Amino acid sequence: MSPNKENYLKTIYELNYDFTKITNKRISEIMNVSAPSVTEMLNSLASEGYLTHSPYNKIVLTPKGNKVSEKLVRTHRLWEVFLHECLKYPVDNVHHNADALEHASDDGLIDHLNDFLDHPQRCPHGGIIPGNGQGETDADDKLLSMIPDNTKVQIVRVSDNYDFLQYFGSLNLEIDDTITVLKHEKFDNSLVVEKKDGSKLTIGAKAIDYIFVELR
Amino acid sequence: MSPNKENYLKTIYELNYDFTKITNKRISEIMNVSAPSVTEMLNSLASEGYLTHSPYNKIVLTPKGNKVSEKLVRTHRLWEVFLHECLKYPVDNVHHNADALEHASDDGLIDHLNDFLDHPQRCPHGGIIPGNGQGETDADDKLLSMIPDNTKVQIVRVSDNYDFLQYFGSLNLEIDDTITVLKHEKFDNSLVVEKKDGSKLTIGAKAIDYIFVELR
DNA sequence: CATAAATATTAGGCTAAACGAAAGGTTGTA
DNA sequence: TACAACCTTTCGTTTAGCCTAATATTTATG
Numbered sequence: 001m002s003p004n005k006e007n008y009l010k011t012i013y014e015l016n017y018d019f020t021k022i023t024n025k026r027i028s029e030i031m032n033v034s035a036p037s038v039t040e041m042l043n044s045l046a047s048e049g050y051l052t053h054s055p056y057n058k059i060v061l062t063p064k065g066n067k068v069s070e071k072l073v074r075t076h077r078l079w080e081v082f083l084h085e086c087l088k089y090p091v092d093n094v095h096h097n098a099d100a101l102e103h104a105s106d107d108g109l110i111d112h113l114n115d116f117l118d119h120p121q122r123c124p125h126g127g128i129i130p131g132n133g134q135g136e137t138d139a140d141d142k143l144l145s146m147i148p149d150n151t152k153v154q155i156v157r158v159s160d161n162y163d164f165l166q167y168f169g170s171l172n173l174e175i176d177d178t179i180t181v182l183k184h185e186k187f188d189n190s191l192v193v194e195k196k197d198g199s200k201l202t203i204g205a206k207a208i209d210y211i212f213v214e215l216r
Numbered sequence: 217m218s219p220n221k222e223n224y225l226k227t228i229y230e231l232n233y234d235f236t237k238i239t240n241k242r243i244s245e246i247m248n249v250s251a252p253s254v255t256e257m258l259n260s261l262a263s264e265g266y267l268t269h270s271p272y273n274k275i276v277l278t279p280k281g282n283k284v285s286e287k288l289v290r291t292h293r294l295w296e297v298f299l300h301e302c303l304k305y306p307v308d309n310v311h312h313n314a315d316a317l318e319h320a321s322d323d324g325l326i327d328h329l330n331d332f333l334d335h336p337q338r339c340p341h342g343g344i345i346p347g348n349g350q351g352e353t354d355a356d357d358k359l360l361s362m363i364p365d366n367t368k369v370q371i372v373r374v375s376d377n378y379d380f381l382q383y384f385g386s387l388n389l390e391i392d393d394t395i396t397v398l399k400h401e402k403f404d405n406s407l408v409v410e411k412k413d414g415s416k417l418t419i420g421a422k423a424i425d426y427i428f429v430e431l432r
Numbered sequence: 433c434a435t436a437a438a439t440a441t442t443a444g445g446c447t448a449a450a451c452g453a454a455a456g457g458t459t460g461t462a
Numbered sequence: 463t464a465c466a467a468c469c470t471t472t473c474g475t476t477t478a479g480c481c482t483a484a485t486a487t488t489t490a491t492g
Binding site: 038039 | 467468470471472
């Protein structure tokens with residue numbers, strides 16, 4: 001499979017955990033290609049048995065497609081761990097290189113790398129590394145935007161998006177931090193939360209769809 | 217530049233240190249393509265200023281081509297060190313993966329990797345890692361086949377060729393071993409050498425063009 | 433030193449993997 | 463029910479490789 005196809009597949013896989021419907025348009029935006037190109041690629045991926053997609057209908061990964069995608073995500077996230085832990089890349093900078101390395105890794109390499117890194121459970125953004133945990137998946141996380149007021153949650157994962165990560169860094173929040181959701185601002189959909197040290201913080205409406213939490 | 221072009225360039229660069237003339241045919245053998253494909257690629261590389269090559273004439277890297285090739289070799293060899301030292305790949309198995317990773321590495325990544333590996337001087341085959349030493353190059357090595365009888369030499373480098381490495385392993389020789397050249401067999405061009413422990417060993421005619429040594 | 437063998441180049445054509453523009457279907461919502 | 467938004471099909475383009483066959487040049491040999 002070509003690197004490009006792998007990227008399409010990974011994009012579709014990751015959209016599954018973003019709580020948004022997977023559409024042709026969404027893919028074309030993320031991949032920066034025209035809609036016809038997406039349709040063409042979907043047909044190609046469908047003909048190879050990675051997904052099902054009847055015209056104008058839902059896009060669903062087959063078990064085979066899911067398995068392959070999981071391996072791609074696993075590979076990607078293991079490289080992210082390497083880049084962050086060993087090569088000392090800042091979290092908001094690992095994505096690009098991990099993407100490149102991902103397409104240059106065969107199965108054996110990934111196993112060796114996994115051993116070397118000592119079977120990490122999560123990538124630097126908090127994403128589960130498929131295969132290293134016991135059945136846990138990203139799907140267990142909830143979006144911060146969906147949490148009702150006055151609820152205590154722990155940040156477990158954030159989206160691997162450069163611009164968001166820049167913003168996230170400026171908030172002085174870290175993965176694993178525990179926060180309490182205080183109030184959803186009706187006016188602009190921003191969210192006020194309280195940090196462990198008692199300080200209050202407002203998180204923008206867009207960002208709360210990029211932060212995943214678990215109840216605490 | 218495409219990965220393929222990079223491979224051509226690297227091949228040409230490495231032939232410089234093999235004491236054989238760089239010919240179209242040699243390249244086509246190494247790269248497993250037809251001769252016309254080589255000519256085509258040489259023209260393309262020449263038009264981009266990486267080498268000079270008038271028809272039926274010598275192939276010579278320009279300073280620009282040399283610089284790029286050196287970086288490619290540096291990258292390749294650093295990955296080889298990583299695969300061997302960190303991921304525990306056997307020496308005869310690092311090449312394939314290093315090649316893939318090489319094309320997925322940007323400048324920053326290589327610098328970080330170099331730091332992480334603590335600026336190694338040589339790759340697992342003994343090849344110099346350009347940029348990490350002080351002016352030393354592979355060109356200082358001599359081919360074992362060129363050494364006169366009754367000379368003591370140290371193996372400093374071997375060619376990064378899978379089949380050869382298998383054979384080399386079976387000889388129970390290691391890089392850095394010191395051996396004494398005893399006799400060039402006129403009949404079949406094989407070479408008899410004496411190991412440090414006094415045992416004698418015959419090395420085939422083909423292999424002595426894959427082993428590089430320094431006088432001791 | 434002439435000619436055969438080896439090697440290199442040119443010419444022409446092929447394939448695969450993308451991409452997009454234009455035009456026409458489909459669907460959901462007002 | 464109509465139209466806007468979205469999706470698909472068709473067809474054509476580009477890029478980067480590769481190849482065979484024919485031709486040209488160099489090198490090696492009798």
